[in-house]
Amino acid sequence: MNNKFFINIPVMKEISYPIQIKAGLLSNISWIPKEYKKIVIITDNLVKKMYGIQLKQLLQKKSYEVMIFSFAAGEKSKNIHTFTKIINSMLKCHCGRDTLILALGGGVVGDMSGFISAVYMRGIPYVQIPTTLLAMVDSSVGGKTAIDMIQGKNLIGAFWQPKSVIIDTSCLETLPKKHLINGLIEALKMFLIYDKVNFYFLQKNTEDILNFNKNKLQKIIYQALIIKTSIVSQDEKDNHIRMILNFGHTIGHALEKVSQYKILHGYAVAYGILIEAKISEILKILPKKQFFIIQSIIQRLGFNGGDLKKLNIKEIIKNSKIDKKVHSGKVNYVLIKNIGEVYIDANNHYVHPVLDNIVEKAFYEVCGV
Ligand SMILES: NC(=O)c1ccc[n+]([C@@H]2O[C@H](COP(=O)([O-])OP(=O)(O)OC[C@H]3O[C@@H](n4cnc5c(N)ncnc54)[C@H](O)[C@@H]3O)[C@@H](O)[C@H]2O)c1
Incomplete structure (x- = not known):
């Protein structure tokens, strides 16, 4: 290279x-x-x-x-x-x-x-x-x-x-393939919150990238870092915009903990992205069509909502309450408005409290039950 x-x-x-x-x-x-x-x-x-x-x-x-x-x-x-x-x-x-x-x-x-x-x-x-x-x-x-x-x-x-x-x-x-996928999920997250063009590049080139195509992988690393540095340079200490890098992580971190860290970080975040995109759709922030595009790329990377059936959602919700984004007892989520764009409310908030019953609903819809 x-x-x-x-x-x-x-x-x-x-x-x-x-x-x-x-x-x-x-x-x-x-x-x-x-x-x-x-x-x-x-x-x-x-x-x-x-x-x-x-x-x-x-x-x-x-x-x-x-x-x-x-x-x-x-x-x-x-x-x-x-x-x-x-x-x-x-x-x-x-x-x-x-x-x-x-x-x-x-x-x-x-x-x-x-x-x-x-x-x-x-x-x-x-x-x-x-x-x-x-x-x-x-x-x-x-x-x-x-x-x-x-x-x-x-x-x-x-x-x-x-x-x-x-x-x-x-x-x-x-690097074993499972760790390649693990990293691709964080790159995917970066594109979902900030960069529609590179989301579609990843979508179009998923197979080549999964086959370790060197030039395409290098492009993914470079583009993901352009996003990361741009966000961090606006908010080093995670007070506002940097929080959007946690898309998929409220559920992701709870899943890792419940699995006693047997699920890899990126894999937990993949399920987190699915559930948090679903929450965004249920709350009518993300159009259904966009949710299906996200679900489809996550599935092509090997993640199926059905795998979540074995897990106990109540336990995941309980563990999400120890997240650093909890304020006044409320669990906060990054929500997505579109591919490449997060939801920012009228008060310029990047994270939003979501009721437990909405999280449960999203979990069951993603699992297909
Ligand atoms: N600080 C941050 O901003 C930030 C962001 C995202 C994730 N994280 C953290 O990153 C951690 C996960 O990182 P990870 O997925 O790299 O896990 P990891 O560090 O455990 O590495 C995964 C495995 O790959 C092996 N490995 C490393 N390089 C290799 C190579 N070149 N070839 C073959 N094997 C190799 C390691 O020995 C390990 O077994 C989590 O703790 C997560 O919280 C931090």
Whole structure:
């Protein structure tokens, strides 16, 4: 894959950081900021074997002092125990504020490493090196960092922007298809809320993209990041427009929790998109025809409302009430007005309370019961 893009986007007025998208970036480390000599690679056990050891050796050859700390792959590790263990290891190795963290892996590694960077000695720099499609199109950009608690997902965290984001698209060559789909769902969400043209590009090219067509995948990553950076630069701290990135996530997060994180994040969001689009249709915000277009692409990506029948909607609704978007006991939803456009009410609100019985109705209609 050729180097097609170098994006330098001011994510906030004061902070600007580069996002590089190119195949092969991991084997040429000219992107490492020159001022750091001590480097900590944080990764998971699978990515460590695939890319971590090699990166460590490459850095050592260039005379960097490098440590690598890893944890068991998967959402179950995104917790306070992993966090404490890595912090302790860094303290033992006398890592000071002159240390640079490299977050090498998927969204779990990115969220964990970002949070450690945000609080270690009151904040040290880090570079996001996403290796899953989900992390490339979404979680590596925007500075949201977090870990999960028993009570729910991402309940402890901080806003902490990386120094740069390095996307080596050749990492996608080892990514299993289920994780490709996992990331495509977040890209689909981005297009549904903001970009009709690229929604239809994804719709038209679904098969090629599912077959790892490199150029089309690169276009999807680039276009999704254009949306993400545009939204984050308007609202870094999630006070207004950034909340629209949570379309599909009120239900999605609750589903992940109810499944004890056995359902992948993107998969839970796919069902969340279906149910939240259905809620929008029931409330007469989204035309029926548009709902069917959304349902059809979600089905082509392999998600069928019928799969939800096994789940207990009351349990999902109960768990949605621990979401960060809950205000005064009301669960808030991002609703969609059209493909590429969210619903904003007369008071300029981006999220809207929805009654439990409407959520239940949407769930049963999507399940076909
Ligand atoms: N901070 C944000 O803005 C944001 C946004 C969306 C999602 N998230 C978070 O992201 C997380 C999900 O991220 P994820 O789906 O990347 O999960 P993940 O980090 O668990 O990665 C999925 C699996 O893929 C493996 N893997 C990673 N790169 C690989 C590669 N190149 N080849 C083969 N295998 C590879 C990992 O070892 C892991 O087993 C969730 O915790 C979610 O909350 C955060």
